[in-house]
Each structure stands twice: as C-alpha cells, then as structure tokens.
Amino acid sequence: MKFVTKLSVFFALLTLTSGCATQRSMDSATNVPSSADSKESTLPASESSTDSETLATKNEQTQEKSSVKDAPLLKQKVGVLITAKNFPTHTHIGTTKFNNFTKEYSYNWQLSDKLFSTFKSTIEQNSRFEAVDISSIVKAPDSLDFVKGKDGNWTFNTNQEALRKALIDNGIATIIVVTEAPTVAMTECGTYGCLDHKSKGFGLFTRSFMGTDHYIASASFDINIESLNEPVEISALPVFKEFQDDELKNARIEDFTPPDNFDEVSEQELLPIKNTIVSYFERLATTLAAYLSRQ
Missing domain, CATH: 1.20.5 (Single alpha-helices involved in coiled-coils or other helix-helix interfaces)
Structure with a gap:
C-alpha cells in the first residue's frame, strides 16, 4: 500500500515537471522575433x-x-473677312443697250454668314487650325493688302506693317479676304473684236440676243489669300489659279429653267444660282485647307 502511494506521487511530480517545461518552450517561441x-x-x-x-x-x-x-494644342488662326451685301444682283445684257438692266432682289441669302461657315468648317477639319472672323478688327478690306509682288518676288507692304503685326499678335498667320466686285461674266467676239460683259455683283447674270438667253451663276468676288509670317500671296499660287479666273467664277447653267417673269425672278427660281455660287466657295475652301495642311 505504501509502495502504491509512493508510485502515485512520483507520476504526479513527473507530469507537473513536463507541463512546466512545455510552457517555458512555448513562451520562448513567442518571444523570438x-x-x-x-x-x-x-x-x-x-x-x-x-x-x-x-x-x-x-x-x-x-x-x-x-x-x-x-x-491644349496651340492652333494656327486663319483670319477671314467677307464683304458682300445681303441681296443677290441680277445683271442683264440685252440685244441692245436699251434692254440692259441691273437690279437687286430682296432675297436675304445671308451669303457672308454662309461663306464664313463654309471656310470655318472646312479649315477646322484639321485640328491644327482655327478660322476666325476678323471683321471686328479690320473694317476696310483694302487695308489687308500685306504682300506686294515685284520682279517675280514677294515683299511685305511696309505701309501695312503695324496692322500685320497686330494680327500676328492675335495669333493670326493667314488671312482670307473675299470682296464683292464686278467680274467679266461673258466675252463675245465678232468681226470688230471682242466685247466683255460684266456682272455687277454676285447673283444672276443673263444675256439675251436674238431670242437666245444665257443664264450664268456669278460668284462676282475678288479673292485674296496671304501669309502674314512670310511674304507669300497664297491666292496667286498655281494651285489657286482657277479661282482667280473670271470665266470660272461665272458658271453657265445649261439646264436653268427660264423664269415665269424674266424681270422678276423668284427666290425659288434663283436657288440653283445660289447653290452654284456656294459650290464655288466650297471648292476654294477645300483647296485652301489642303494647302494649309501641307505647310
């Protein structure tokens, strides 16, 4: 009985000792980083x-x-100035001078606005450029004659130097000036030479002779395009030659429907004339945009 009791005490002490050792091991593991x-x-x-x-x-x-x-991309500005009256002109040359007349129809074509929007939308297809109206800066189109040609060379007009620099300071590198002006709509030649018939303004030009009538859409404008940074008259370059030809500014409409009243053509009857004039400027704007994009 004493032996059993001693043996029980021994195992109890052994268990207690093992538990303490295990606890010390766990504590050590916890403290080691x-x-x-x-x-x-x-x-x-x-x-x-x-x-x-x-x-x-x-x-x-x-x-x-x-x-x-x-x-933001710094865009090159193209200054646009268009001077034209609001109403189209009908210039008629009859068989004799007594049949001739020039009249203005009270149809507001708003051509200046239309032409500006045509230039702007076409030029700005290239994100490098911005077309701006310079009518608030320049009132007289004659003052925008910056480039002079002499002996095949171009130089800047010193009389317009202050205005040229003012435009450049506003970021404008190129200008387009469209001014209504008489153009030769038709030339007739005979035994005694040739005779030019002039259109007095944009609109309809008609010629009647011995029962034959001709109808012409007259884009009767002077066109001037110049560079302000370098002395270059852009509109005088070969690529723009057709737009300076009066014969091409005045396009004969072969299928034009004769008006009910020749002396009072209606606005609807004049619509093909207006469309042809606008088409001329659309071609000009496209040619200019292509030229600028190559620079």
Missing part, C-alpha cells in the same frame, strides 16, 4: 527615406507628363 521582422527592424533609416523620395519623384514625373498631355 521572425526572420522577416528582424530584417525589417534592422533596415537603416536612410534606405527608408530614399525609397520615399524616389516614390515622390516618380509621382511628380507622372503629374508632369499628365500636364503636358492635357495641355
């Missing part, structure tokens, strides 16, 4: 600071690139 934690805690302060500075520099560079990318 991991390898990663140990390395992180031993990083020098200078390395941590350098990493922060590098990250800040990268952020600044990213912001700078973003600012450059988002910066």
Whole structure:
C-alpha cells in the first residue's frame, strides 16, 4: 500500500515537471522575433527615406507628363473677312443697250454668314487650325493688302506693317479676304473684236440676243489669300489659279429653267444660282485647307 502511494506521487511530480517545461518552450517561441521582422527592424533609416523620395519623384514625373498631355494644342488662326451685301444682283445684257438692266432682289441669302461657315468648317477639319472672323478688327478690306509682288518676288507692304503685326499678335498667320466686285461674266467676239460683259455683283447674270438667253451663276468676288509670317500671296499660287479666273467664277447653267417673269425672278427660281455660287466657295475652301495642311 505504501509502495502504491509512493508510485502515485512520483507520476504526479513527473507530469507537473513536463507541463512546466512545455510552457517555458512555448513562451520562448513567442518571444523570438521572425526572420522577416528582424530584417525589417534592422533596415537603416536612410534606405527608408530614399525609397520615399524616389516614390515622390516618380509621382511628380507622372503629374508632369499628365500636364503636358492635357495641355491644349496651340492652333494656327486663319483670319477671314467677307464683304458682300445681303441681296443677290441680277445683271442683264440685252440685244441692245436699251434692254440692259441691273437690279437687286430682296432675297436675304445671308451669303457672308454662309461663306464664313463654309471656310470655318472646312479649315477646322484639321485640328491644327482655327478660322476666325476678323471683321471686328479690320473694317476696310483694302487695308489687308500685306504682300506686294515685284520682279517675280514677294515683299511685305511696309505701309501695312503695324496692322500685320497686330494680327500676328492675335495669333493670326493667314488671312482670307473675299470682296464683292464686278467680274467679266461673258466675252463675245465678232468681226470688230471682242466685247466683255460684266456682272455687277454676285447673283444672276443673263444675256439675251436674238431670242437666245444665257443664264450664268456669278460668284462676282475678288479673292485674296496671304501669309502674314512670310511674304507669300497664297491666292496667286498655281494651285489657286482657277479661282482667280473670271470665266470660272461665272458658271453657265445649261439646264436653268427660264423664269415665269424674266424681270422678276423668284427666290425659288434663283436657288440653283445660289447653290452654284456656294459650290464655288466650297471648292476654294477645300483647296485652301489642303494647302494649309501641307505647310
């Protein structure tokens, strides 16, 4: 009985000793830092600071690139000035001078607005350019004669130097000036030579002779296009030659329906005339836009 009691006490002491050893082992494991934690805690302060500075520099560079990318494109401005009355003209040349007449119809074609919008929409198809109305800056189209030709060379007109520089200061590099003016609508030649018949303004030109009538859509305008940075009269270049030819400014309409009242053509009857004039300027605007895009 005593032996059993002693044996029980021995096993109890052995169990208690093992439990304490296990607890000490667990406590030791808890207090030992991991390898990663140990390395992180031993990083020098200078390395941590350098990493922060590098990250800040990268952020600044990213912001700078973003600012450059988002910066608006500086467009080249094309100044446009159109001077024309609101109403179309009918110039008629009859068999004798007593049959001749020139009259203005009270149909408001708003041609100046139409031509400006034509130039603007066509030129601005290239995002490098912007067409602007300069009528608020320049009142007289004659003052926009900046380039002079002499002996095959172009030079700037010194009399217009102040205005040229003022336009350049407004970002304008090219100007287009469209001015209503008489043009030769038809030339007739006979035994005693040739005779020019002039259209007095944009609109309808008619010629009647011995029962034969001719109907002509008259884009009766002077066209001047110039560069302000270099002395170049753009409208005098070969590519624009057709637009300076009076014969092409005055297009004969072969299928024009004779009006019910020859002396009072209706607005509807004049519509083909208006469309033909606008078409002339659409071709001019397209040619100019292509020229500018190549520069």
